[in-house]
Amino acid sequence: xxxxxxxxxxxxxxxxxxxxxxxxxxxxxxxxxxxxxxxxxxxxxxxxxxxxxxxxxxxxxxxxxxxxxxxxxxxxxxxxxxxxxxxxxxxxxxxxxxxxxxxxxxxxxxxx
Amino acid sequence: xxxxxxxxxxxxxxxxxxxxxxxxxxxxxxxxxxxxxxxxxxxxxxxxxxxxxxxxxxxxxxxxxxxxxxxxxxxxxxxxxxxxxxxxxxxxxxxxxxxxxxxxxxxxxxxxxxxxxxxxxxxxxxxxxxxxxxxxxxxxxxxxxxxxxxxxxxxxxxxxxxxxxxxxxxxxxxxxxxxxxxxxxxxxxxxxxxxxxxxxxxxxxxxxxxxxxxxxxxxxxxxxxxxxxxxxxxxxxxxxxxxxxxxxxxxxx
Ligand code: SF4
Ligand code: SF4
Ligand code: FES
Numbered sequence: 001x002x003x004x005x006x007x008x009x010x011x012x013x014x015x016x017x018x019x020x021x022x023x024x025x026x027x028x029x030x031x032x033x034x035x036x037x038x039x040x041x042x043x044x045x046x047x048x049x050x051x052x053x054x055x056x057x058x059x060x061x062x063x064x065x066x067x068x069x070x071x072x073x074x075x076x077x078x079x080x081x082x083x084x085x086x087x088x089x090x091x092x093x094x095x096x097x098x099x100x101x102x103x104x105x106x107x108x109x110x111x112x
Numbered sequence: 113x114x115x116x117x118x119x120x121x122x123x124x125x126x127x128x129x130x131x132x133x134x135x136x137x138x139x140x141x142x143x144x145x146x147x148x149x150x151x152x153x154x155x156x157x158x159x160x161x162x163x164x165x166x167x168x169x170x171x172x173x174x175x176x177x178x179x180x181x182x183x184x185x186x187x188x189x190x191x192x193x194x195x196x197x198x199x200x201x202x203x204x205x206x207x208x209x210x211x212x213x214x215x216x217x218x219x220x221x222x223x224x225x226x227x228x229x230x231x232x233x234x235x236x237x238x239x240x241x242x243x244x245x246x247x248x249x250x251x252x253x254x255x256x257x258x259x260x261x262x263x264x265x266x267x268x269x270x271x272x273x274x275x276x277x278x279x280x281x282x283x284x285x286x287x288x289x290x291x292x293x294x295x296x297x298x299x300x301x302x303x304x305x306x307x308x309x310x311x312x313x314x315x316x317x318x319x320x321x322x323x324x325x326x327x328x329x330x331x332x333x334x335x336x337x338x339x340x341x342x343x344x345x346x347x348x349x350x351x352x353x354x355x356x357x358x359x360x361x362x363x364x365x
Contacts, residue, residue, distance in 0.1 A: 006322030007360035010353070078323070079288035 001089050009071050016068035023061040048110040055111045062103030070095040132207065134161055136173065137215040140222045145213070158191050158198035158206065162214060162226065175226035182340065185274030188281070189226050190215040195278035197340040217281035233277050236293045241319045242300035245312040255309045266306040270299045270348050272341045279335035279345055291324035295335035295345030298326055302348030305355060318365040321356035329353070 001009075034044060048054045074092040078084045130152050135145040148165050159177055166173040177187040182200040189198050191206055192213050203212065220228035248255065257264050279295040280286055286294050293301075301320045304310050320326050329349045336344040359365040 001323075003318055003322040003325075004360045004365055007327060007356050007365070010322075010327040011357045011360070075328075079285070084323070 001086075012067050013071040016064040019060065019064040020068055023057070023064060026057065027061065045110060050111070055107060058107040058110075059104065062100060062107055065103060066096045066100035069099060131210070132161060132203065133211050134165065135211075135213045136162070136165060136226070137222075138173070138225055140224055143222070143225075145215075152203070152210070156203045158189070158196065158201045158203060158212065158214065159187055161203060161212060162189075162198065173226070174224045183274060185276035188217055188276040188278045188340075190217060190281065195281040195338050197274075197276055197278065200340065217277050219281050219283065219286045220277065228277075230277060233280055233294070233296070234275070236297040237300055239319060240293050240297040240301040240325070241312055241316040242297055242304065244304060244307065244310055246309050247311045248309065257308055261308075263306040263308055266348070266351065267303045270303045270343050270345070273299055273339075273343055274341060276340065278338045278340060279343075282334040282338040284332070284334065285328055285330055289324070289328055292328050293320060293325055295329075295349065298329070298352060299343060299345040299348045302345075302352050305352065314359065314364050317352070317356045317359045320352055321360065321365060326352040326356060 070092045073095060074088060077088060077091075132150045132152050134148045134150050136148060137143055138146045148169055150161050150164050150169075153160070159180065162173070162175050163177075166175065175187075175189070177199060178184040180187075180199045182197055185197070187198045188195055190196075190213075191198060191201060192211075194206075195217055196206070198214075206212070214226065216222045216226050216228045220230060220233060223229050273296060275296065277296065279299075283292075283295055285292050298320055301316055305313060305316060310316075322328075326349045329346070331346055331350065333344070333346045336346045339345065356365065
């Protein structure tokens with residue numbers, strides 16, 4: 001990976017961290033509201049199905065996780081096991097794609 | 113000054129209050145600590161202790177020093193587990209109980225006893241382009257640098273580095289990522305980055321960015337805590353991270 005790419009993924013991790021901070025707060029507030037108001041699963045689905053605002057919000061959340069986590073994991077693996085190079089970079093990308101797919105599956109589950 | 117009672121316990125050393133119990137690393141990669149008893153003196157520095165051992169007790173002990181006044185940066189060692197400049201570290205401050213453990217700096221190969229091989233440390237300065245590159249000749253006028261300009265202030269904050277390696281020894285990232293340039297080389301690059309006369313800004317940013325450079329720093333400030341010159345390499349590294357990120361975004365690097 002070029003030095004430029006290394007710098008850009010560092011930047012991507014910082015930017016996604018900022019997005020995550022916001023998303024986690026909104027998500028927690030939503031959860032607390034849902035539990036306190038005693039919303040049933042059906043009531044929650046009633047609000048999320050076909051709701052593009054919630055879809056957009058959680059899609060952004062998933063995207064931020066899919067960017068943030070693999071980059072951090074890459075550093076942890078490199079520093080803990082001395083494993084660096086193309087294979088690790090490929091694993092980083094694969095982890096990102098897997099997280100994005102799993103996450104989007106959940107988001108679509110409450111949207112469709 | 114000396115109305116303390118003799119220590120009754122001696123913490124297993126058996127040495128009197130007037131003597132220091134000093135454990136010194138002997139050997140290279142393979143080695144062990146040896147214990148010496150060194151008379152305690154007023155205003156005694158850790159370097160004085162090492163010198164006493166070498167001159168009076170065991171002339172085969174190897175260590176480095178030159179100026180003895182905190183200028184040359186050659187005398188840094190691990191003293192009771194922390195990297196310090198030994199010529200300006202008073203025994204009283206670091207070994208109030210009379211026990212001293214002196215070891216070579218960490219993260220550097222040990223040549224013998226307290227002497228480490230600093231080659232990699234300084235090679236990294238070169239890799240970080242830690243050398244001024246100007247464009248003016250002797251026929252040009254002097255550059256005018258305002259003392260209170262932000263750049264000049266940044267330079268002032270980092271320029272007093274004596275190259276002792278204490279920060280490098282204290283940095284965990286150097287340990288877990290051997291290619292990491294380390295706090296001293298990056299601090300040097302930061303001072304040059306802020307030198308308005310320097311013409312290698314972009315090349316230097318490219319040399320200090322990424323996994324082996326400033327972006328590997330975890331900002332846990334051990335380097336800043338250990339620097340005897342009160343420099344904060346962490347701050348300079350943060351500045352380099354931003355500058356390199358901007359350069360990467362704009363395609364400069
Ligand atoms: S702040 Fe950065 S350079 Fe300083 S000790 Fe920590 S990781 Fe190393
Ligand atoms: S930055 Fe401080 S600790 Fe590091 S080499 Fe320079 S003077 Fe020594
Ligand atoms: S001997 Fe020169 S700095 Fe300590």
